[in-house]
Amino acid sequence: MTDTADRPDLVSSVDERLREVARRVRRAMLDALPDGEPNRWLYAPMREYPSRPGKALRPALCLAASRVFGGEPDDALGAAVAIELLHNTFLVHDDIADGSEMRRGRPTLAAEYGMAAALNAGDALAVVAGQILRRATRRLDRDLADLVWAEFDTMAMRTLEGQAMEAGWQTDCVEDLGPSDYLELIMHKTCWYTTIHPLRVGAIIGSRGTADLAPLVRFGFHFGAAFQIRDDLLNLVGDERLYGKEILGDLYEGKRTLTLMHLMSTVQGPDKAFVREYLRLQRPERSAEVVLRLRALMDEYGSIAFTGEYAEGILLVAQEYFEEAFAGARPGPELEFLRALVPYVWARWR
Numbered sequence: 001m002t003d004t005a006d007r008p009d010l011v012s013s014v015d016e017r018l019r020e021v022a023r024r025v026r027r028a029m030l031d032a033l034p035d036g037e038p039n040r041w042l043y044a045p046m047r048e049y050p051s052r053p054g055k056a057l058r059p060a061l062c063l064a065a066s067r068v069f070g071g072e073p074d075d076a077l078g079a080a081v082a083i084e085l086l087h088n089t090f091l092v093h094d095d096i097a098d099g100s101e102m103r104r105g106r107p108t109l110a111a112e113y114g115m116a117a118a119l120n121a122g123d124a125l126a127v128v129a130g131q132i133l134r135r136a137t138r139r140l141d142r143d144l145a146d147l148v149w150a151e152f153d154t155m156a157m158r159t160l161e162g163q164a165m166e167a168g169w170q171t172d173c174v175e176d177l178g179p180s181d182y183l184e185l186i187m188h189k190t191c192w193y194t195t196i197h198p199l200r201v202g203a204i205i206g207s208r209g210t211a212d213l214a215p216l217v218r219f220g221f222h223f224g225a226a227f228q229i230r231d232d233l234l235n236l237v238g239d240e241r242l243y244g245k246e247i248l249g250d251l252y253e254g255k256r257t258l259t260l261m262h263l264m265s266t267v268q269g270p271d272k273a274f275v276r277e278y279l280r281l282q283r284p285e286r287s288a289e290v291v292l293r294l295r296a297l298m299d300e301y302g303s304i305a306f307t308g309e310y311a312e313g314i315l316l317v318a319q320e321y322f323e324e325a326f327a328g329a330r331p332g333p334e335l336e337f338l339r340a341l342v343p344y345v346w347a348r349w350r
Helices: 008-032 039-051 057-068 077-098 109-113 115-137 142-171 179-207 214-237 249-253 258-266 269-280 288-300 303-325 333-349
Strands: none
Touching (some): 008 077, 008 333, 057 179, 057 333, 077 179, 258 288, 269 288
């Protein structure tokens, strides 16, 4: 893995680029959201998550991919905004399903407005995302517009499949899981809509449908997997003020992360009985004392260290696939930004 400890310039330059994209996309999202009545019960909740600072990785990937494959600066802006708004939809619904309490440093929509209002606002955000995409694809020829819409349809179904797998594992108390199961889960739940889809949509728009999309799937999968593993680790070892979500929230929810899967496969004796019982509990039954005991076992059995090493291996593969995915791309600042994202993910976790 490229050492980034002495590369603060790389981290700061990527941070600045992401902040720039976030500001632009946030303005576009808020401009697209309806205003008026019923403001208190619909339009105010809809504006909550788009108003809160986020990483903007997805629209940044889409915009950069469009440029390196031949697009003009604003060619993919509408699609990038639709991607980010749909991401906000998924966040609203994820928080409801998980019973999460914090999102981007503030109470979740369900905690602040109630579950009914949150569900309704999440559905409305999806509608507006579709409206934005429809307007954006009117600028394209019909065949190209159909390709973009097909990408959105595929991404949505892959994401829902991943959500179903994760919920099913928790509902059925599935225990016999390993790294391959985890990768299958996040390929659907995270990678497709976080990295693969934005890259492919940008490439389609920038190249006018001529770019080879298959290598982008290979790179996007490994990059997205590393990104998700990093996020899982930050939930266990991060600072809530910087992380923006509930620290140890994944443990309270019983999510089958790679770290928990490693613990499940290595824990022994009375500790194994404790973990098995833990998995059968519902979130309200998991006390702080019980959660902290599980977290301590992750250190004791080397699960945190295993996860960090696994993420590093995934990132090394992502670096290799990057060159293949962007072999025909246009050199310049946009390509260097995309290249810098791989070591950036590692630097941000360390």
